[in-house]
Amino acid sequence: MGEPTLLRLYNSISQNIEIFESAENGKVKMFTCGPSIYQSAHLGNYRTFLFEDILLRYLEFTGYEVERTLNFTDIEDKAIIESNKNSTDVFSLTDTYATRFFMDIAELNIKKPTYNPKSSTSVDMAVKIIERLLQDGHAYWYKGNVYFDIRSFKDFGKLSHLKSSDWPAKIRRFHKDTYPGNNWNIGDFILWHGNRNEEGLSWESSLGRGRPAWNIQDPAMLCDTLGPTVDIWCGGEDNLVRHHDYNIAVMESVTGKRLSRYWLHGAHLLVGGKKMSKSRGNVIYPVDLLSKGYSGREIRFFLIYGHYRKRLNFTYKAMEQRAQHLRDLLLSIDELKRSSPDKSLEDTKASEIIKEMVPTFKSHMDNDLDVLSAFESLEDAILELGHLQDQGKMGKRNIEDLISSIAQINEVLKVL
Known part of the structure; x- marks a missing residue:
């Protein structure tokens, strides 16, 4: 730990594996x-948050x-519709789910962020950004809204590699905060919902x-926390269409600087081979698995055991197999730790295996966060050490080094 890394990450904007270098040493x-x-948030959301947690850690x-952040x-729009449907105010609704989120990340051992802004607390910054875009000719008024x-x-x-030849001949405007599907809505997107009078949801x-639209909210929260540029911007693969390109267009038009050096996107979690949706009735939440007796550690293991850029398919059979996989590994480690070796013995072969565990782990993680290979190398080492233990060739020093x-x-990993 603390040594220089040769971390290589797949950058969505270049579509290449690149050596990671931060702007500030x-x-x-x-x-x-x-x-x-x-x-x-559902299990698919938490798969994304977990790949980000692995990257952070x-x-x-x-x-x-x-x-x-x-x-x-x-x-x-969706929050307002949902609150009206439930006959409650928006912030009572969102505060409930914010509390649920922090309960879930505690169960899954996801580290709390340095900053956790809400879009409702960055309205002033959103207005400042929109004013600058209007001033510089990147935004305009139309029927009381700003686009x-x-x-x-x-x-x-440029992030989703959209071609300018695909742009419509006539100006098209998209008035909603978000749209369903993974297709481009090629046209001007809304920044400010003007002439709005929703109680508590519009600002003078x-x-x-009015109120800021979704695609100005992230830039505003970014500026209020980390500043106008970052080293890494992460999200799910669905953000590759529209949303992140909108964020780039907004911020780079204002600053003239690259918004993020690296763009990382996690692949979807499928359920029974299909995308999760309420209409299919296949949406799964962490609480559903906890209620079936799975631990947060087992859920975490299921969601990180693979490569973040490859889609993962959830079935209850696969969940049980993966949970048992982790239980077996933990039992093997526990048996090694609980052994009573000869205090004077230190096996050379065991020492070599243990000495290579962390460097081998790092070599796999440096390869675009290859968690699967990192786990497999760890399992191979534990299996080999188990054989040596059976032969009476594990000393006290070996056990101490293994635990370290x-x-x-x-x-x-936060599952061991």
Whole structure:
């Protein structure tokens, strides 16, 4: 720990594996798209938050000081619709799900972020950004709303590799905060919902009365916490379409600087081979698995055991197999730790295996966070040490070194 890393990460914007280098030596600024808290985050959301947690912990493991923002979206069209449906005010609704979120991340051992802003607390910053965009010709008024002119930003769509030839001949405007599906809605996106009078959900400002739209909220919360640029920006693969390109267009139009050096996106979690949706009735929450007797550690293990850029399929059969896999590994480790070796003995072969555990773990993690291979190398080492133990070739010093190595690795994995 603390040694220079040769961490290589897949950068969505270049579509290449790149050696990681932060802007400031030894420090990392990391923005992670948090949940929209008009409902509970589901297991697929937590797969994304867990890959981000592994990244954060591994950066810290290798010696970086990490500042992380994980934001809450608490004012958007969907939150207003949901609160009206439940005959409650928006903030009572979102506060309930914010509390649920922190209960879930405690169960899954996800580290709390450095900053946890809400979109409702960054309205002033959103207004300042919109004013600058209007001033510089990147935004315009239309029927009481403010829209971003996608043609004003020459690199629009560069993250998702959208071609300018795909743009419509006529101006199209998209008025909602979000749209379903993974297709591009090619046109100007809304920044400010003007002439709004929802009680407690509209603000008096230099733009008049209204509220900031979703795609200005993340830039505002970024500026209020980490500043206008970061080293890493993370989210789910669904954010590759529209949302993150909108964030880039907004911030880079204002600053003239690259918003993020690296863009990382986690793949979806499927359930029974299909995307989770309420209409299919296949949405699963952490509390559902906890109520069936699975521990937070076992849920964490299921969701991180694989590669973050590959889709993971959940079934209850797979969940049980994965949980038993972890139980077996923990039992093997416990048996090694509980052995009563000859205090004077220190086996050379065992020493060599244990000595290589952490470097081998790092070599796999440096390869774009290859958690699966890191686990497999650990299991191989434990199996080989078990054979040596059966032959009476594990000494006290070996056991002490093994416990130390596992403790180091567990600073990242948090399941051992």
